Amino acid sequence: xxxxxxxxxxxxxxxxxxxxxxxxxxxxxxxxxxxxxxxxxxxxxxxxxxxxxxxxxxxxxxxxxxxxxxxxxxxxxxxxxxxxxxxxxxxxxxxxxxxxxxxxxxxxxxxxxxxxxxxxxxxxxxxxxxxxxxxxxxxxxxxxxxxxxxxxxxxxxxxxxxxxxxxxxxxxxxxxxxxxxxxxxxxxxxxxxxxxxxxxxxxxxxxxxxxxxxxxxxxxxxxxxxxxxxxxxxxxxxxxxxxxxxxxxxxxxxxxxxxxxxxxxxxxxxxxxxxxxxxxxxxxxxxxxxxxxxxxxxxxxxxxxxxxxxxxxxxxxxxxxxxxxxxxxxxxxxxxxxxxxxxxxxxxxxxxxxxxxxxxxxxxxxxxxxxxxxxxxxxxxxxxxxxxxxxxxxxxxxxxxxxxxxxxxxxxxxxxxxxxxxxxxxx
Amino acid sequence: xxxxxxxxxxxxxxxxxxxxxxxxxxxxxxxxxxxxxxxxxxxxxxxxxxxxxxxxxxxxxxxxxxxxxxxxxxxxxxxxxxxxxxxxxxxxxxxxxxxxxxxxxxxxxxxxxxxxxxxxxxxxxxxxxxxxxxxxxxxxxxxxxxxxxxxxxxxxxxxxxxxxxxxxxxxxxxxxxxx
Numbered sequence: 319x320x321x322x323x324x325x326x327x328x329x330x331x332x333x334x335x336x337x338x339x340x341x342x343x344x345x346x347x348x349x350x351x352x353x354x355x356x357x358x359x360x361x362x363x364x365x366x367x368x369x370x371x372x373x374x375x376x377x378x379x380x381x382x383x384x385x386x387x388x389x390x391x392x393x394x395x396x397x398x399x400x401x402x403x404x405x406x407x408x409x410x411x412x413x414x415x416x417x418x419x420x421x422x423x424x425x426x427x428x429x430x431x432x433x434x435x436x437x438x439x440x441x442x443x444x445x446x447x448x449x450x451x452x453x454x455x456x457x458x459x460x461x462x463x464x465x466x467x468x469x470x471x472x473x474x475x476x477x478x479x480x481x482x483x484x485x486x487x488x489x490x491x492x493x494x495x496x497x498x499x500x501x502x503x504x505x506x507x508x509x510x511x512x513x514x515x516x517x518x519x520x521x522x523x524x525x526x527x528x529x530x531x532x533x534x535x536x537x538x539x540x541x542x543x544x545x546x547x548x549x550x551x552x553x554x555x556x557x558x559x560x561x562x563x564x565x566x567x568x569x570x571x572x573x574x575x576x577x578x579x580x581x582x583x584x585x586x587x588x589x590x591x592x593x594x595x596x597x598x599x600x601x602x603x604x605x606x607x608x609x610x611x612x613x614x615x616x617x618x619x620x621x622x623x624x625x626x627x628x629x630x631x632x633x634x635x636x637x638x639x640x641x642x643x644x645x646x647x648x649x650x651x652x653x654x655x656x657x658x659x660x661x662x663x664x665x666x667x668x669x670x671x672x673x674x675x676x677x678x679x680x681x682x683x684x685x686x687x688x689x690x691x692x693x694x695x696x697x698x699x700x701x702x703x704x705x706x707x708x709x710x711x712x713x714x715x716x717x718x719x720x721x722x723x724x725x726x727x728x729x730x731x732x733x734x735x736x737x738x739x740x741x742x743x744x745x
Numbered sequence: 746x747x748x749x750x751x752x753x754x755x756x757x758x759x760x761x762x763x764x765x766x767x768x769x770x771x772x773x774x775x776x777x778x779x780x781x782x783x784x785x786x787x788x789x790x791x792x793x794x795x796x797x798x799x800x801x802x803x804x805x806x807x808x809x810x811x812x813x814x815x816x817x818x819x820x821x822x823x824x825x826x827x828x829x830x831x832x833x834x835x836x837x838x839x840x841x842x843x844x845x846x847x848x849x850x851x852x853x854x855x856x857x858x859x860x861x862x863x864x865x866x867x868x869x870x871x872x873x874x875x876x877x878x879x880x881x882x883x884x885x886x887x888x889x890x891x892x893x894x895x896x897x898x899x900x901x902x903x904x905x906x907x908x909x910x911x912x913x914x915x916x917x918x919x920x921x922x923x924x
Contacts, residue, residue, distance in 0.1 A: 490816030567875035
């Protein structure tokens with residue numbers, strides 16, 4: 319795909335000064351989508367169908383069709399129903415949702431309000447990681463302004479639709495980005511992920527039907543309502559459409575968040591968008607969508623695009639589109655040990671394979687890093703991964719295992735070179 | 746149990762506002778611990794008791810929550826806590842160099858507090874500022890991005906004079922590229 323990235327005009331974070339102020343937002347067509355759905359001819363089902371047709375695949379990592387997720391909510395029974403917005407953003411390499419809080423908070427608020435209308439929710443909570451104290455304050459201000467203008471609260475814009483909207487913060491726990499852990503944390507508890515089923519749509523916050531969506535996902539919603547599902551599906555990759563916030567970090571000249579269509583060639587993102595490799599170094603590898611997504615070798619990126627299909631074919635995943643770029647000087651053993659340290663630190667401790675497994679992954683990698691490893695330790699690591707994957711309540715164990723499995727697989731020579739020659743026969 | 750800690754009337758008002766957001770009291774646990782930590786600088790067991798008492802929740806629950814989340818300080822910390830990120834992107838871009846520079850400069854190791862009680866240093870997990878690595882956060886508040894040794898010198902001097910660095914907005918490079 320040859321794509322002139324400079325000709326793309328951002329829509330999630332457009333280049334409009336002071337767009338975070340509510341008056342600037344409304345002067346630029348803000349809250350028109352909300353008005354549109356609250357007018358008589360858009361019933362909740364029509365909104366869900368439009369969003370479903372747009373195929374907004376969840377931007378928090380799972381990539382599930384947002385409209386389809388909404389349709390799993392049971393029929394209203396008169397009791398409370400919730401929308402929980404996931405602004406935990408804790409997967410290493412991911413730093414995009416805070417850009418929305420800072421630059422275009424009302425787009426997200428509008429999207430959440432439309433979602434709440436479509437699912438007939440009575441309250442919305444946005445959960446933001448505790449470290450984002452500055453951004454929590456920004457959201458509190460934006461929500462207050464939206465309340466004052468009558469976009470939130472009772473009888474919104476005279477439509478008879480009522481919804482409350484609150485911001486609440488975490489306090490430092492990666493696991494709270496997992497949706498059911500986030501619900502536990504919102505309920506004021508330790509962030510232990512819940513066993514599913516029941517899924518949150520059946521039993522979520524306080525046992526009531528709840529849907530959880532990522533901030534960027536919800537921010538796409540007003541754009542879909544305004545421009546239509548066809549407009550959205552016409553952007554980027556066919557099976558994974560729309561604009562997306564790419565967070566590019568690591569050894570590039572111009573790291574940062576860039577809004578571009580999905581399906582961007584990875585090499586274009588690195589060489590052109592992010593200004594190329596720092597100090598003219600060679601590209602060694604990338605982690606495409608947050609630290610849990612399998613690493614890809616720099617020499618295997620020709621023709622690989624940032625969308626679910628292309629990345630699956632290449633042996634990885636889109637995740638959060640938070641791409642970590644590594645140059646030729648990167649020590650893969652050191653890099654992988656640090657990732658394993660992260661997952662060990664963040665395991666909530668509920669399930670044995672994860673609590674113990676993440677610790678063993680880190681210990682063995684530390685041994686290899688310190689020059690005391692043996693080649694059979696590599697087999698032990700892979701075996702450990704197999705004992706962890708799919709054997710726990712949530713996906714943290716998988717997130718910890720994948721980097722180990724694929725980094726060793728794809729940079730095996732480097733790991734072997736760090737190991738002592740084994741005195742045992744290889745299996 | 747007599748408690749050395751007490752919320753101010755403003756704190757109690759804030760806690761009421763927090764409680765009003767939720768259909769139950771328990772969800773106020775995390776935000777109330779925050780109110781307490783911002784007031785007292787930590788949430789030692791005695792502060793956990795105060796939070797439990799104020800909310801009418803079991804102390805065991807508040808203790809369980811306080812110990813699950815890393816941002817709550819379970820013991821007294823320095824006046825300024827320097828949380829240096831060393832997770833992947835920061836690791837790749839010199840996060841550990843920044844950490845070690847600070848350790849040498851202040852004469853303490855990560856996890857320790859200076860004798861005068863001014864500074865604590867921690868090596869922390871990803872803070873979600875990967876594009877602006879290496880970086881650190883000061884006492885759960887301001888992010889300081891794109892650290893260098895010179896920038897750290899400046900920040901430490903400014904903190905010694907009790908001046909927190911200002912919030913630093915990092916723009917979208919795409920916008921500047923296009924214009």
